[in-house]
Amino acid sequence: MRKPLLAVLLLCSAQAAMAKDVDIEPGAAQGAFDAVxxxxxxxxxxxxxxxxxxxxxxxxxxxxVTTYVPVDEDDWVNVTGSDFSAVGMVxxxxxxxxxxxxxxxxxxxxxxxxxxxxxxxxxxxxxxAGSTVAPAVxxxxxxxxxxxxxxxxxxxxxxxxxxxxxxxxxxxxxGVGYVMGSADPDPAFGLDEAEVDETKFFLGxxxxxxxxxFTPQFDQVGDATSYSLRMGFSFGL
Numbered sequence: 001m002r003k004p005l006l007a008v009l010l011l012c013s014a015q016a017a018m019a020k021d022v023d024i025e026p027g028a029a030q031g032a033f034d035a036v037x038x039x040x041x042x043x044x045x046x047x048x049x050x051x052x053x054x055x056x057x058x059x060x061x062x063x064x065v066t067t068y069v070p071v072d073e074d075d076w077v078n079v080t081g082s083d084f085s086a087v088g089m090v091x092x093x094x095x096x097x098x099x100x101x102x103x104x105x106x107x108x109x110x111x112x113x114x115x116x117x118x119x120x121x122x123x124x125x126x127x128x129a130g131s132t133v134a135p136a137v138x139x140x141x142x143x144x145x146x147x148x149x150x151x152x153x154x155x156x157x158x159x160x161x162x163x164x165x166x167x168x169x170x171x172x173x174x175g176v177g178y179v180m181g182s183a184d185p186d187p188a189f190g191l192d193e194a195e196v197d198e199t200k201f202f203l204g205x206x207x208x209x210x211x212x213x214f215t216p217q218f219d220q221v222g223d224a225t226s227y228s229l230r231m232g233f234s235f236g237l
Contacts, residue, residue: 021115024151024189025081032078033185036071037154037194041181042224043069043087044118045156046107046142049215049230051164051173051206053136054126055097062094063213063232065109069224087111089118093230101126107144120144120156135165140177151189156181158200174203179221198222211235 022040024033049065069087076084091109098104105122122142130136139161146154160177181196204217211233219226 021082022080022111022149022151023115024079024185024191026189028079028189028191030191032075033183033191034194035075036079037181037183038196038198038222038224039069039071039076039087040146040154040183041156041179041196041198042219042221042226043067043089043111044109044120044144044146044154045158045179045181045200045219045221046105046120046122046140046144047093047217047219047226047228047230048140048160048162048173048175048202049093049204049217049228050095050234051136051166051171052124052126052138052162052175053130053164053166053171054101054124054138055095055103055234057097057099059097059103059235060095061213061232061234062092063215063230063234064090065093065107065228065230066090067109067226067228069226071224089116091118093232095122095234101129105142115148115150116146117148118144118146130165135163137161137163140175150186152183152185154181154183156196160200160202162202169208170205171208172203172205174201176201196222204228 067089089109095105103124109118124140126138128137144156158179162175164173183194185191200221202219206215215230217228
């Protein structure tokens, strides 16, 4: 019961974290805008929430993903005029296996109660497929863009290397990569584009109970920390 309970709690936290629009207040400081941009990029950046191993040519997976990012309230008040304690996202992620140990994935998410909608995709290649004795190792490229925010454009591109090894129903994984994100404001606000060029690190573990899976993940992008949870199913052949 602990995993489903954790999922419900994280989902509720994500829904409560951002029930406000993300708009720029006149007079926002550049430093605060840069910090808010890093928080947002950490929230929207494509999350692996799964092991490095290939799904297989007939494989498929889908799951509900929630993400929670604690933020500095002072920066967010300065930029938006609203009191944010965290950024919360809720969305769906789907993956499909292709030949040659390649997977493709798509992701849609929203910040409930706000003007933030996110769509993205990934291409992943498991150049080491993994076995009962050897780990799987994969390279991933992903891109995410945001719609619904009128005051600035927001997107993120990232590349990462991940490794995983299964132990029965339990598959821990970890990865390292690089994130290139940007928040480009309307010139009327007198702010420069905020560029986020940061190393990212993530680790997680998947618990498989038949087709049903629970996958918590921790990410670090620059100074921004995020916590994600995927609930879903997959099968691979």
